[in-house]
Amino acid sequence: MASILSELEEMQKKSGIFDSKPPRVSYALGQPVLDQLLGCKYTYVLPDGNTLTQTSLGVPSGTATMFLGQSQSGKSTLGIQSGWNIVEPFDEGAFVVWDDGENGTTDERVQGLLGIPRSVMKDKFRIVPSTKVFTYEHAFAQMMEIAALKEANKKSFMYKTGKYDMDGNEIVLYKPTVLVLDSLMKFTSDEDEQKEISDGFAAGRETVGRNKFLRNSLGIMEKYNINLFIIHHWSTDMRGNDVPKTRQLPNLPNGVWVTGGDKLILYMSSIILLMPINDKKGVKTEEENGYNGRPVKAMISKARTAAGGYAAIMEFIQESGFDPRLTLMNLAKEKGLITGLNPRSKFASNPDVTFDTRKFILEMGSRPELIRTLYSECRPILDKMIPWIDMTSDHAIRGGAGKMQARDLVRELYASL
Numbered sequence: 001m002a003s004i005l006s007e008l009e010e011m012q013k014k015s016g017i018f019d020s021k022p023p024r025v026s027y028a029l030g031q032p033v034l035d036q037l038l039g040c041k042y043t044y045v046l047p048d049g050n051t052l053t054q055t056s057l058g059v060p061s062g063t064a065t066m067f068l069g070q071s072q073s074g075k076s077t078l079g080i081q082s083g084w085n086i087v088e089p090f091d092e093g094a095f096v097v098w099d100d101g102e103n104g105t106t107d108e109r110v111q112g113l114l115g116i117p118r119s120v121m122k123d124k125f126r127i128v129p130s131t132k133v134f135t136y137e138h139a140f141a142q143m144m145e146i147a148a149l150k151e152a153n154k155k156s157f158m159y160k161t162g163k164y165d166m167d168g169n170e171i172v173l174y175k176p177t178v179l180v181l182d183s184l185m186k187f188t189s190d191e192d193e194q195k196e197i198s199d200g201f202a203a204g205r206e207t208v209g210r211n212k213f214l215r216n217s218l219g220i221m222e223k224y225n226i227n228l229f230i231i232h233h234w235s236t237d238m239r240g241n242d243v244p245k246t247r248q249l250p251n252l253p254n255g256v257w258v259t260g261g262d263k264l265i266l267y268m269s270s271i272i273l274l275m276p277i278n279d280k281k282g283v284k285t286e287e288e289n290g291y292n293g294r295p296v297k298a299m300i301s302k303a304r305t306a307a308g309g310y311a312a313i314m315e316f317i318q319e320s321g322f323d324p325r326l327t328l329m330n331l332a333k334e335k336g337l338i339t340g341l342n343p344r345s346k347f348a349s350n351p352d353v354t355f356d357t358r359k360f361i362l363e364m365g366s367r368p369e370l371i372r373t374l375y376s377e378c379r380p381i382l383d384k385m386i387p388w389i390d391m392t393s394d395h396a397i398r399g400g401a402g403k404m405q406a407r408d409l410v411r412e413l414y415a416s417l
Contacts, residue, residue: 024222033385038300052168064228068232272299
């Protein structure tokens with residue numbers, strides 16, 4: 001006999017009231033440590049009795065991700081690199097649309113960051129200039145046009161993900177689109193929307209328009225695999241001394257808050273907070289290190305794995321953005337995988353490979369074995385960073401049996417009261 005929920009789902013297909021949630025995959029952003037902390041590994045038993053383990057890195061498909069931070073923290077740069085990392089593996093049908101409300105992103109900057117020819121960028125990365133005031137209605141219209149294009153050309157846009165749902169069926173999705181709003185503070189509502197709520201304050205009108213856009217977009221994003229990236233500034237709290245200064249995210253600096261209110265955070269699936277590290281030790285120079293840059297702490301303020309508060313230290317280079325190779329080198333140094341003194345530092349488990357950590361990125365250009373050795377050294381540590389849910393294990397924390405046992409014990413306790 002079918003379950004009650006299955007019967008309700010079958011009865012209500014027309015109304016969609018009991019429709020099952022479509023399965024999702026995840027897309028890596030191309031930044032080690034950050035991708036692992038955002039991801040999750042699942043092990044479960046399929047209906048045929050076989051065991052399946054799948055690892056998801058980065059952000060879930062068809063969701064909203066916020067890149068949050070002060071000016072010059074690398075928000076737009078990380079958005080460009082992350083969006084491209086999602087769409088690049090696809091030959092066609094996957095693309096980035098960048099709504100440049102701040103008029104600060106150029107074709108030259110994108111090409112320089114990504115190292116791609118002009119012809120490739122024209123096919124897969126489009127910057128929409130701020131020739132007029134951007135509105136949420138304009139962004140929603142873009143989303144609907146993308147959805148209509150995918151719906152009308154399903155055969156060319158659908159792809160097999162290589163991932164499986166909990167019933168053992170391969171997940172088939174539309175190829176990903178990344179729609180970027182840069183930045184949220186530059187978006188407003190149409191005149192009609194302004195008139196409808198003209199009695200409210202300006203901030204209230206913007207909040208209504210923004211929440212309406214996000215609320216109406218979530219279903220479209222999920223169905224057509226449209227991944228929304230929101231570039232957003234934090235603000236110094238200026239609400240007055242008589243108002244309690246409650247921070248909306250626990251890991252924001254004191255006196256800082258997120259404009260847009262709690263509902264804005266509610267609609268986000270992932271929030272990445274960027275905080276530059278500007279001490280003298282961290283700042284890199286062309287003369288000493290071969291590049292100009294600095295470390296940036298990327299703190300996860302919200303993720304589906306609830307790993308809020310975890311952080312990845314990433315290395316930012318002025319000319320090329322966040323460099324995953326340097327992020328791995330910093331991780332290796334932190335975990336004691338690199339020993340010795342410059343210019344003859346070495347891997348603890350492979351002392352024959354020597355290098356100078358101060359000019360590591362320059363040496364990698366002529367010695368490709370360095371990056372391969374570095375990744376292989378860091379791989380076990382990266383794997384351990386990924387949260388793991390194992391429904392086949394008796395493990396007290398991640399296993400399914402322990403969780404069921406805990407619930408049974410609590411019910412038994414309550415029954416005896």
